[in-house]
Amino acid sequence: MFDIKWIRDNADAFDASLQRRGLAPQAAALVALDDKRRATLTALQDAQSRRNAASKEIGKAKGAKDEATAARLMAEVADLKDTIAKGEDDERKLDAEIKAALDVIPNLPRADVPDGADETGNVEVRRVGTPVRLDFAPKQHFEIGEALGLMDFEAAQKISGARFVVLKGALARLERALASFMLDLHTSEFGYTEVNPPILVKDQAAYGTAQLPKFAEDLFKTTNDFWLLPTAEISLTNLVREQIIDEAQLPMRVTAWTPCFRSEAGAAGKDTRGMIRQHQFSKVELVSITTPDAALDEHERMTACAEEVLKRLGLPFRTIVLCTGDMGFASQKTYDIEVWLPGQNAYREISSCSVCGDFQARRMDARFRPKDGGKPVYVHTLNGSGLAVGRTLIAVLENYQQADGTVIIPDALKPYMGGLTKITAAKT
Numbered sequence: 533m534f535d536i537k538w539i540r541d542n543a544d545a546f547d548a549s550l551q552r553r554g555l556a557p558q559a560a561a562l563v564a565l566d567d568k569r570r571a572t573l574t575a576l577q578d579a580q581s582r583r584n585a586a587s588k589e590i591g592k593a594k595g596a597k598d599e600a601t602a603a604r605l606m607a608e609v610a611d612l613k614d615t616i617a618k619g620e621d622d623e624r625k626l627d628a629e630i631k632a633a634l635d636v637i638p639n640l641p642r643a644d645v646p647d648g649a650d651e652t653g654n655v656e657v658r659r660v661g662t663p664v665r666l667d668f669a670p671k672q673h674f675e676i677g678e679a680l681g682l683m684d685f686e687a688a689q690k691i692s693g694a695r696f697v698v699l700k701g702a703l704a705r706l707e708r709a710l711a712s713f714m715l716d717l718h719t720s721e722f723g724y725t726e727v728n729p730p731i732l733v734k735d736q737a738a739y740g741t742a743q744l745p746k747f748a749e750d751l752f753k754t755t756n757d758f759w760l761l762p763t764a765e766i767s768l769t770n771l772v773r774e775q776i777i778d779e780a781q782l783p784m785r786v787t788a789w790t791p792c793f794r795s796e797a798g799a800a801g802k803d804t805r806g807m808i809r810q811h812q813f814s815k816v817e818l819v820s821i822t823t824p825d826a827a828l829d830e831h832e833r834m835t836a837c838a839e840e841v842l843k844r845l846g847l848p849f850r851t852i853v854l855c856t857g858d859m860g861f862a863s864q865k866t867y868d869i870e871v872w873l874p875g876q877n878a879y880r881e882i883s884s885c886s887v888c889g890d891f892q893a894r895r896m897d898a899r900f901r902p903k904d905g906g907k908p909v910y911v912h913t914l915n916g917s918g919l920a921v922g923r924t925l926i927a928v929l930e931n932y933q934q935a936d937g938t939v940i941i942p943d944a945l946k947p948y949m950g951g952l953t954k955i956t957a958a959k960t
Contacts, residue, residue, distance in 0.1 A: 533742075533894040534634050536566050549640035552647055552856045562633060569626040576619035583612040635739075636746045638861045639891040645865050648855025654868070655855070660839065661848030663872045668935040672875035673926040674806035677703060679937050681958035683807075694804075695796060695811045702955045706928065706941075707814065709948035711789045711921050714816040714841055718918055722837045724787040724818060729767030731790055732758040737770045740896035741915075742862040752793045752811075760793035764817035765915040772821050772911060773896035779903045782911070783830055784821040787918065789814060807922050808880065818918040823900065824890070827912035831887040835867045838883045838918045844944045847927050848872040850879055864889045869919075871927040882923045885916030 539546050543559035550558060586605045593602035646655045664670075677683025682703040688696035699707055718724040738744040738759050743751060743766065752760040761767060768786045777784075792815050796802075803809035818837060822830045835851065842849045854866040863886035870879035890910035893899070899908035932940040939955040946953060 533891065534637060535894070536562060536630060536634070539563065540566065546640070550637070552641055552645075553638055554649060554857050555638075558633075558637065562630070565626065565630050565633065569623065569630060572619060572622045572626060576616060576623060579612050579615045579619060583609055583616065586612065632745075639742075639864050639888060641856045641859065641863075642865045642887075645859065646853060646855045647857075649857040650855075651858045653855030654852045654858055657851045657853055657867065659848075659850040660843065661846070661872070663848050664874050664931050666874055666933070666935075670874035670877075670930065671933060672806060673873075673929040675875070676929045676933055676937070676939065679957070680939075680955060682955070692811075695809065697807055697810065701958055702949075702952060703925070705949060705952075706945070706955065707921055707925050709945045710924050710928070711814060711816055712948050713844075713945055714918055714921070714924075715787060715789055717841060717844065718787045718816070718818065718837060722785075722840075724785045724837075727768060727771070727786045727788045729764060729771075729788050729790065731761040731764075731767070733761060733766050733770075734758065737766050737773070740773055741766045741769050741892050742895065746861060750795055752795060761790060762794045763792050763815065763915075764788040764790040765819060768817060768819035769821075769892060769913050769915065770896060772893075772898040774898070776899045776901055776908045777911075779823060779900050782821060782823055782900060783826060786819050787816060789816045789921070807926055810922065813920065813922040815920045815922075816918045818885075818914075818916045820914040821898070821911050822914065824909070824912050827887050827889065827914065830914055831865065831867075831885065834914055834916045834918075835869070835885040838869055838885055838916055841919050841924070842869070842871060842882070842927075845924070845928065845942045846944075847924075847931055849882070854884075860884070860886060862886070862888045862891050864891070871923070873927060873930045874933075875930045880923070882927065883917035883919045886914065888913045888915070 539559055540563050543563065546559045547557035586609050590602050590605045590609070593605060646653055648654065674683060674685070680703070682700045684698040684700065687698045715726055719726050732754065735744060738751070743762060751762050754760065768788055771786065772784070792813055793811060796809055796811060818834055820830050820834055839849065839851065849869055849871045852868050852870065854868055859866045866884055866886040868881050869883040871882040873880050889912050892913045893910040898911050900911050901908050928942060929939055932942060934940065937957065941949050941953050941955065
């Protein structure tokens with residue numbers, strides 16, 4: 533969400549940033565719309581002032597027993613009433629039109645974000661660990677899970693349809709172990725506060741983090757007008773909506789493990805097998821609320837926290853910075869972390885960590901009161917996956933698979949697996 537006054541004062545910079553995102557200039561059209569709204573508001577105020585003055589003149593005319601003048605003024609006031617009603621209606625419509633136009637404009641990329649039209653413009657920042665090279669033909673996660681008898685897509689299809697899975701036994705426990713490990717790491721070592729948030733959210737909550745209105749088709753909606761959480765970013769970030777908090781409370785760092793639901797609109801034909809792209813999955817989310825001055829350092833810190841999960845699990849990964857054409861709608865800058873999957877012989881995304889500036893804060897009206905006692909300032913928000921639990925399970929299966937079809941449990945997860953050190957086939 534942008535301040536129309538800022539766009540008016542920085543029209544060239546605004547259009548240049550949109551162009552970096554591959555979008556056409558919009559400042560002139562927005563300013564013209566705002567000019568129309570301003571003119572309408574001025575005319576409305578003039579009409580209201582004249583109505584007030586005429587009302588007073590009516591009293592004077594009646595006091596002087598000048599019935600002709602009083603009648604003329606009363607007719608004028610009646611006309612002004614209609615004019616004012618129309619002006620108020622026009623103002624509401626123009627306000628709504630401006631808001632609707634601003635609502636679908638993405639955040640502006642930071643100057644240090646690489647330019648590019650799509651994912652080919654992304655830039656690798658670092659690579660950690662050596663991709664696993666197995667001395668046998670590696671299997672993909674779904675081949676491993678199905679052979680173990682612990683990953684059932686057929687049952688899920690009967691229950692819910694495509695893009696769902698049933699995990700059983702040791703794999704169900706492994707997913708729970710991964711989430712617990714991540715939460716323990718983020719809360720005990722990295723200073724995040726664990727939250728158990730609602731997974732049904734209102735329109736204004738999804739609007740606040742910019743999932744609405746532009747991405748409604750990517751979400752699931754209940755019949756009584758709640759949205760199923762596509763990411764805990766919504767619930768966690770909205771914890772500060774419509775508040776003015778003291779600067780001493782910042783940075784605020786929160787984390788949650790929740791189910792997430794996405795329609796995967798536009799994903800037809802992509803990752804149709806396995807757990808990479810599902811309608812329901814679980815994720816450990818990280819959210820930070822900071823001051824503007826601290827936001828960039830917090831972005832680096834958050835990314836490092838997410839990376840540490842992979843380091844502790846011994847999973848090779850690389851971190852890339854997304855280019856202007858591939859970054860998310862609300863983001864100013866995004867790091868994607870991609871984990872190595874031997875079964876695919878490729879790196880695949882397992883986390884995105886984004887700094888959003890005050891883009892979401894303006895939509896939520898979330899501000900902080902500076903220590904120096906100045907006027908309230910919009911907070912800056914950040915979010916990231918720490919990590920996507922299902923995709924981490926995939927990475928463990930593929931990187932720790934053995935030639936006999938079993939899967940070794942990473943050392944970091946053994947305390948969470950009840951003494952289990954290896955996943956073997958389910959007994960039939």
